[in-house]
Amino acid sequence: MFTRIDHVGIACHDLDATVDFYRRTYGLALTHSETNEEQGVREAMLRVNGTDDGGASYVQLLQPISDDSPVAKFLERNGEGVHHVAFGTPDVDSAAESARGRGVRVLSAEPRPGSMGSRISFLHPKDCGGVLTEIVQGPDSTR
Amino acid sequence: MFTRIDHVGIACHDLDATVDFYRRTYGLALTHSETNEEQGVREAMLRVNGTDDGGASYVQLLQPISDDSPVAKFLERNGEGVHHVAFGTPDVDSAAESARGRGVRVLSAEPRPGSMGSRISFLHPKDCGGVLTEIVQGPDSTR
Numbered sequence: 001m002f003t004r005i006d007h008v009g010i011a012c013h014d015l016d017a018t019v020d021f022y023r024r025t026y027g028l029a030l031t032h033s034e035t036n037e038e039q040g041v042r043e044a045m046l047r048v049n050g051t052d053d054g055g056a057s058y059v060q061l062l063q064p065i066s067d068d069s070p071v072a073k074f075l076e077r078n079g080e081g082v083h084h085v086a087f088g089t090p091d092v093d094s095a096a097e098s099a100r101g102r103g104v105r106v107l108s109a110e111p112r113p114g115s116m117g118s119r120i121s122f123l124h125p126k127d128c129g130g131v132l133t134e135i136v137q138g139p140d141s142t143r
Numbered sequence: 144m145f146t147r148i149d150h151v152g153i154a155c156h157d158l159d160a161t162v163d164f165y166r167r168t169y170g171l172a173l174t175h176s177e178t179n180e181e182q183g184v185r186e187a188m189l190r191v192n193g194t195d196d197g198g199a200s201y202v203q204l205l206q207p208i209s210d211d212s213p214v215a216k217f218l219e220r221n222g223e224g225v226h227h228v229a230f231g232t233p234d235v236d237s238a239a240e241s242a243r244g245r246g247v248r249v250l251s252a253e254p255r256p257g258s259m260g261s262r263i264s265f266l267h268p269k270d271c272g273g274v275l276t277e278i279v280q281g282p283d284s285t286r
Binding site: 052 | 144145146147148151153154155161164167168169170171191192193194195196200202221222223224225228230241242245247268271272273274
């Protein structure tokens with residue numbers, strides 16, 4: 001069902017400073033940045049490696065753009081740190097359906113728009129051992 | 144400096160039940176398990192994908208074996224969830240030295256034994272945007 005670690009999503013207060021930290025300290029390249037109004041975040045993707053399913057693994061940095069976004073609330077409760085883990089799959093609809101069939105709550109009825117043209121669903125952290133888990137299908141539907 | 148996401152380390156109360164969840168729900172394969180007395184954990188590695196540096200990305204599940212281990216304290220404070228993020232590198236000594244040179248505290252003077260014969264160093268989460276960051280060099284020293 002999951003064919004790669006697509007990204008680790010990290011919440012931060014200052015996106016530009018945190019991108020700078022990851023670039024300078026670890027040598028990662030900033031691949032992409034965008035604002036996702038629906039999720040209430042500015043985000044940056046830093047590519048770490050290619051994966052054998054034809055995709056790649058990224059560090060995703062997230063800064064809230066509104067005080068009532070989920071990432072803003074996360075930062076209020078926990079401070080900066082890992083917000084979620086995202087796994088890549090060739091078919092987000094069937095992966096979400098399969099998780100649902102195993103009693104895992106899926107946070108939206110249908111997949112939503114994610115980074116770089118992907119489609120994503122989130123699984124409830126209480127059903128996933130405390131990990132907010134994202135399922136990602138890339139814009140190329142084969143991965 | 145970092146050539147792959149090596150693993151995401153997840154703290155849990157019941158290793159066997161959590162391995163079972165990741166196998167059944169997501170179809171991941173249990174690759175390896177061991178006890179790391181020094182870190183005070185039983186751990187399981189579930190392989191997700193191969194990486195283009197010749198390594199692989201794993202979910203690492205961690206259950207404390209003593210009440211005073213760092214993972215036991217993490218669970219007490221935070222409950223189950225993501226404990227750390229580990230990046231692979233061909234040379235953990237020079238990567239740790241480079242991080243130190245950029246003002247990031249490294250939690251041990253020398254790398255310690257990690258999963259599956261690796262050598263690892265941890266970076267202080269307060270210097271890494273709230274993320275406990277591990278650097279991993281595999282037993283094959285080219286990655």
